[in-house]
Every structure is written in structure tokens, then in C-alpha cells.
Amino acid sequence: MEATAVFERTPLPPAFVDAMSERFCQRFSVAEAVRTHHGHDESHFPDALPDAVVFARSTEEVVFIVNTCREHRVPIIPFGVGSSLEGHILAVRGGISVDLSEMNKIIALHTEDMDAVVQPGVTRKQLNAALHGSGLFFPIDPGADASLGGMAATRASGTNAVRYGTMRENVLAITAVLADGRVIRTGGRARKSSSGYDLTRLLVGSEGTLGIITELTVRLHPLPEAISGAVCAFPDIVDAVNTVIQTIQLGVPVARIELLDALTVKAINRYSKTALRESPMLFFEFHGSPSSVEEQARMVQDIAHDNAGLDFEWASRPEERSRLWAARHDVLFASLNLRPGSRGISTDVCVPISRLAECVAATRADIDASGLIAPIVGHVGDGNFHCVILVDPNDPAEIAHAEDLNRRIVERALSMGGTCSGEHGIGIGKQDFLLAEHGREAVDVMRVIKQALDPDNLLNPGKVLPPA
Amino acid sequence: MEATAVFERTPLPPAFVDAMSERFCQRFSVAEAVRTHHGHDESHFPDALPDAVVFARSTEEVVFIVNTCREHRVPIIPFGVGSSLEGHILAVRGGISVDLSEMNKIIALHTEDMDAVVQPGVTRKQLNAALHGSGLFFPIDPGADASLGGMAATRASGTNAVRYGTMRENVLAITAVLADGRVIRTGGRARKSSSGYDLTRLLVGSEGTLGIITELTVRLHPLPEAISGAVCAFPDIVDAVNTVIQTIQLGVPVARIELLDALTVKAINRYSKTALRESPMLFFEFHGSPSSVEEQARMVQDIAHDNAGLDFEWASRPEERSRLWAARHDVLFASLNLRPGSRGISTDVCVPISRLAECVAATRADIDASGLIAPIVGHVGDGNFHCVILVDPNDPAEIAHAEDLNRRIVERALSMGGTCSGEHGIGIGKQDFLLAEHGREAVDVMRVIKQALDPDNLLNPGKVLPPA
Secondary structure, three states: OHHHHHOOOOOOOHHHHHHHHHHHHHHEEOOHHHHHHHOOOOOOOOOOOOOEEEEOOOHHHHHHHHHHHHHHOOOEEEEOOOOOOOOOOOOEOEOEEEEOOOOOOEEEEEOOOOEEEEOOOOEHHHHHHHOOOOOEEOOOOOOOOOEHHHHHHOOOOOOOHHHHOOHHHHEEEEEEEOOOOOEEEEEOOOOOOOOOOOHHHHHOOOOOOOOEEEEEEEEOEEOOOEEEEEEEEOOOHHHHHHHHHHHHHOOOOOOEEEEEOHHHHHHHHHHHOOOOOOOOEEEEEEEEOHHHHHHHHHHHHHHHHHOOOOEEEEEOOHHHHHHHHHHHHOHHHHHHOOOOOOEEEEOOEEOOHHHHHHHHHHHHHHHHHHOOEOOEEEEHHHOEEEEEEEEOOOOHHHHHHHHHHHHHHHHHHHHOOOEOOOOOOOOOOOHHHHHHHHHHHHHHHHHHHHHHHOOOOOEOOOOOOOOO | OHHHHHOOOOOOOHHHHHHHHHHHHHHEEOOHHHHHHHOOOOOOOOOOOOOEEEEOOOHHHHHHHHHHHHHHOOOEEEEOOOOOOOOOOOOOOOOEEEEOOOOOOEEEEEOOOOEEEEOOOOEHHHHHHHOOOOOEEOOOOOOOOOEHHHHHHOOOOOOOHHHHOOHHHHEEEEEEEOOOOOEEEEEOOOOOOOOOOOHHHHHOOOOOOOOEEEEEEEEOEEOOOEEEEEEEEOOOHHHHHHHHHHHHHOOOOOOEEEEEOHHHHHHHHHHHOOOOOOOOEEEEEEEEOHHHHHHHHHHHHHHHHHOOOOEEEEEOOHHHHHHHHHHHHOHHHHHHOOOOOOEEEEOOEEOOHHHHHHHHHHHHHHHHHHOOEOOEEEEHHHOEEEEEEEEOOOOHHHHHHHHHHHHHHHHHHHHOOOEOOOOOOOOOOOHHHHHHHHHHHHHHHHHHHHHHHOOOOOEOOOOOOOOO
């Protein structure tokens, strides 16, 4: 947060404002309300308003914006829907927010090739709605109805990455505007390629610091012929995690396998009016042919039984499943509701699966000893889990206490060969962890790349890379 | 090939030879036989011998080599087993070959986490032998018993990428020595991460031009409970390809689905003493539980039947399957044997699956019209196929004619949204195609990255990037 504190904000140069107003008219705004909306995300970081907001409608407009910003040394912050969790869209060094939500056209659905070409403002729900009746779907599901550009920029994933991969595996091609105004197209529609450096994967997860994504091609997947869901309660969280570990090690191709601790289940019951048993719990979803789904479910049921699983409740009807997953998706809000007025600091570690039980148990004990309230929920098939640490946003001591807890959680995960961020990105809050995870040499290489592509540090400055 | 012609070779500086000899003794060699072995790969390009060869045994030794080479401006060419197909290891600008084959330790097998940490000289067969009895395997199979470092560097894949992905999806972490002697560790053992720029994917496929891989962590997969294989002949190649397209579009999780044209089958019968029907043919392999394998096979059999498939012959016994896949793996040698004394120019395009039938048919017609001999074989589940154009290595006119054919094949694939290289890389022969595929802007960005990380152009110069 220091970056915000020490940053000396320069007013936008009048010539810049004139050039932008002339080109974008009403779509360039310095109105407080618009700036406020663009200076706030779902993280616990204090709002940081941009100096202006521009609503872009095409790659060419983004090129104009970048060129004008470069001329006047104005920082540029790409903005999708503002659902990021690590402060990615906060204007910690001022500058303008480039809102891409009006670039929301689905350019092409190639159902035969199972890919879609979209503008960055298309949201995942919008894409899936457009796919209705095609027999295909876009599986990446981070919970929020995020924009696909934002999801690519943060290398997002979510509940069913265990089966379908993350944005890393599901973005085939990108069109991006770089800091010098150059437009590049990376990747292509072929399923694989060994043609040159993998610029697509370099942009995926670069959090708007290397380029502004103005078009992307994503993989689609066949809708499974059959889907079934189940929930299973466990006496202890370690039993639940061991069930996950054995399921993955057996190679059962589960589509979703989510852990909720007892506190999370309690929060859900209160918030979503469910009547789930308030003990550690796994939510499962199986995709495949009817016989394969049945087989997967049977195998997992056996594993759960061997690990003291208490009951295996089926949710085969779509409405039941939707209700369950809606409850799962509302976990953040349900958790916040445990302590009205609080904000959540969401941790996001991911560890090798063999260490998951140990990591979750130690984390749960650490939370309990800290006196903080922090339900645990996780995409445990990948080894990824979150603690939503509930803090009073007006209590700096408590926030510091929560940040200490987060630091311990990250250090524990790193000591087990894990990562500080499974899917939320680095943003402004995890730059020290980036360094701890990758080492100074690798982070220096990231800096060399940033410096080579954005020498004036115009693209989303203050994000990802720690100060040198 | 012009690069070879115009390159003015400078003798190795005596001080360099002294420093290397002192450190490596017998492991540093300027002997003709050793240099010849390291100046020859499986491509059709003329041999280009390095000025010396050094056999490295550790990351620290590679650091010493890189620092010494940098001091004396000596180009560095990483060498695995020399199975590359695009001239990657040819010393077109002189310099020394860094043979990593003695760095062949398997450092750790994390069977619970399904990953392995290996030195770069470990070959895929060596890794799979070490995994015997573990219930796991490493699936990427480019045919040759390539080194894993080399496979990562070329972003290799092969027959079962359709199910298990390529090296892009299966390399989790890399230790690499950069041109400035810095050692970086990228990635980690967590299954997913959104922590910083994806340096792992930047190194995978960089063909030794950005860093020398000295250690890598790869994903392993559970050995399928059941495997079955089958072959099916078709009256026409388009029927075979349509069977593939429909199989993929239905989402059948085939492990392998390989196309062989009639000429390839004829070559195999002659070379491997098989008695396959000499018409276009698909080789299938199905992995899963016994019931899933049966279900997949039944679905594919129905699709093949609807596309005039002539017979569906099962190979359920491991020996039968091994014989079939050994024959498939020997296709390059079997093809060369069609014309004794010839060398093969292997094309490697990959197109969106919806265009595959059209692309293969047009390519077949193009070959026939050219008068050249070129069997077609392909990893068609990904849209990837190869033509092995058989040329007399002493007939420049014929080679030029074959290169024209290759150029037309690439242009056709690019016009269909495909790539010039599905899995062989760019090397020295496809740099113009790289430009045609990605455009000048994207290639310029690759150059900016190369320049930033290797300003003296010491790492495998003359590869991947076309002259500016």
C-alpha cells in the first residue's frame, strides 16, 4: 500500500484532456462517480481513483489512447468489470482507466473447431449464453461474471480448472496493443504450435502490464452428455482433503471438487438458506457419458467412504445442482455476512496435492490461534484454497494482523513447493511474495521484459513487479 | 541456408580453448568425430559442425561455459540427443555445442504429486523406465527417444498430445542459465499459478535461444487402467479425416488418433513386415477404465462406419499394440526406405480441425501434381500432419522443388488459420514462415525479448528469428 502513500499525483495535462475529449466526447469522463466506479474492486485495498475514464470501442481506439497517453506520460489501467481481488484496477499511480466493457462483441463462434473469438469485454456468462444450443460451453468459472479479457490478464481459473485447465490452457490467441502503440496478434486457431516464442502465454497473467488485450480466442469444450453432482460431509477437514488427494491420484477425471470448511458451510446455510450439515464438506461434479459419470461417482464415493465420509448426497437434477453451485459461488458474500460491515482479505495459495492436507490443517490451526474469523474454501483438486479473512476496514491493527496471517499462509505454502497465487494474480498486495516465490533472478528477468516492452512504465504501473 | 553460406567462421580464441580445456579436460573436445556427431541432426539441412563440443555435468558447469563463451564472444548451441528436425543444433554460426546428455539424472519422482524433476539429458524412455511400477507415465511421445530438455526447448508433442497435451502443458518448472550467466528458476510444483509472468512457457519452445535448460519439472499421468488399440482402413483419405473430425467434435477422449495415407502404409508394410491394407488408415488408441475404453471404441467405430470405414481391427494385446506403434514410429525410416539414399524434408503444419479434410486433400493433390514422393502421416486429432518429402540430397533442383512444395503446404495451412509448425519448431528453415504466420509486429516483439535477454546473440544464434 506504500505505493499509494508515496505517489505524488500529477494532474492530467490539459492537452491530453483536450485530445481525449475531442476523440471520445462523452466516452471520456472525469466525473467523480465514473472515476469512483473504476477505482474500486473486490479486494480489501483502499479505493484508488483514476484521473479519468475512457470507454474504448475498438482496437484502433485503444491504439489512439495508448499513443496519446504515451505522448503525455499518463499511466493506463485496463478495466473489465472490476471483479479482481488483488487491486489490479486501482489507480495507485493515477492515470486513466481504459474501460473495455463496451468491447463486448462475440466476433466468431467456430463451433466445429470448438473456439470463440471475442472482444475483451465479453463476460463468461455472456459467452455461455451465446453458446446455448451449440453443444459447447466455456468452462472457466471464477465465480464472478468476469470479463474474458480480465480473466486472461489475471490467468484466472476457478471451480472446474481441475478438469478443463485455466486461462493459460484455454486462451489460444490474443490481439494486444503494446505500450508503443504497436498491435500484435499472438497465437492462432490451431490446437498446438511450436512456432516461435509463446507470446500468448506471456500476455496471459501479465495483469495489463505488458499490453492491453483487445481480442482473444478461447477454447470451447463439448457440453458433457451427463452431469451429476454430490455433496459429502466429513468429521474432519483432513479426511475431506485426503479424499481429494486420493481421487486425483487415482486419475478420476472429476470436473469440480470443492472443499468447504465447517465455518463456510455455516455461512452458506445462513446466507443461502440451505440446510447443509455444518461440518467440513466436499462438493463434487462429474462430467461425461452417463456410464462414465456413474463410474466416476462410484469411485469417489468409495474413496470418501474409506475416509470417514458421512453421507453422499446426490444432486442429479439441474435445479439442485444450480442451487448448490450458486451457494458455492456466493461464499464470499456469505462469509462477509458472518461479520456485517467487514471486508474480506482472500488468500489464494496452491500447493502440490501431496501437501494439501498438511497445509490446510496447519492453516486452519493458524487461523484459530490468530483469533481472526476466516472460513476456508478451495478448488482443492488443483491444491488451491482460499481463506477469507474477515476484517474491519476501519481497524488498521486488525488489517495488519490479518496481513500477518496471510504472510504465514503464503510462507507455509511456499515452503511446501507451492505458489502465493493460484488464480487471483499478484496485483499490488503480493509483490514481496512474488520475489519470495521466484527469487530475485527470475523477477529481474520479468523486469527486463517489462522494461523492454514498456520502457516508460505506462501500462498498469505499480502492479505485479516489486520496486527494484 | 543462406546463413550458413554467408557466415564467416572465426577460429576459437586460444584463451577460450585454454580456459575450457583446463576446466573440462577430456570433456572439452575439438576432435572432428565429436564435432561431426554434434553438427548433424535428423533434418535435411547440410551438416554444420561446431568448433568444439563440451559435455556439461551440472548447472554450475553450464554457468561457467556461458560466462566463458560470453567473455570470448563464442556462440553456444545446447545439444540433447540430436533428434531435432529443423536444424536446431547445427552450428550455422560456429561456436560450441554444449552436450547435456551426461546431465541425465532423475532428481526426484514425486509420484503422489504426479511430477518428476529431471536433468535435461534424461530421455523420455529413460523417464518411463524409471516410472515402471509407479502406476504413472510420461505421455509425450514424439517418436524419437528425445531428451526432455530438447523436447521442452522445441515445444515437442507427438502421437498422444490430443489427450495429454504438449510440452507446453506438461512442463511445470524450469531451471535455466541465461546469456548473462544468471540462473533462473521458473514455475513451481503447484498445478496452477497466477504468480507473475509465465517465464516457463516463454522458455518452452524458445529453441535454446533464450536460455539453456539445466533442470525441468514435468507432469506425469496415471497409467490408464485399460488400453485398447485399433486400426481402420478407409477407401479415401477424406473419409478417414472426417472420422477424426467427428470424433474430436463429439468429445471422445481418444489417446491417439493417427492418419497414414496409402503410401505410408505401403512403406510400413515393406519396412516393418506388416500386412496392413494399403489404403488410407487410422490408428487409434483408447485409454481409461475398461468400460470407458469400450465405450470410446464403440463410438469411434460407429463414426468410422458412417464414414465408409472398411474394417476395424482390434489390437488389444500389448504385443500387438507395441508392434503397431513401433511401425508407426518407424514411419520416417520406412518412408526414406521407399527411395534408398534419399533424405526427408518433413513438413509440419497444423490447422483448425474443421479445415483438416480440405487441407489434407489439397496437400495430397499438390504432392501428386508435383511429381515428388511424399507420404502423409499425422497426429490428426490436433489437426497436425506431416508430409515426408523424399529428396536426393545431391540434387539441388529437386530440393528447391521440394521446398516450393513445403512453402505451398505452409501457405495453405496459414490461409486456413493454421500454423507452420505443429511440433518441430522453427530452427533455421522456417523463419520466413514465422514471419508470415505471426506478422512483423509480433516477430519484432520476439526480437525485443531476445535482444533484452541475450544482447550479444550468443545463445543458438541464427535460429527461430529471421534476420531483422
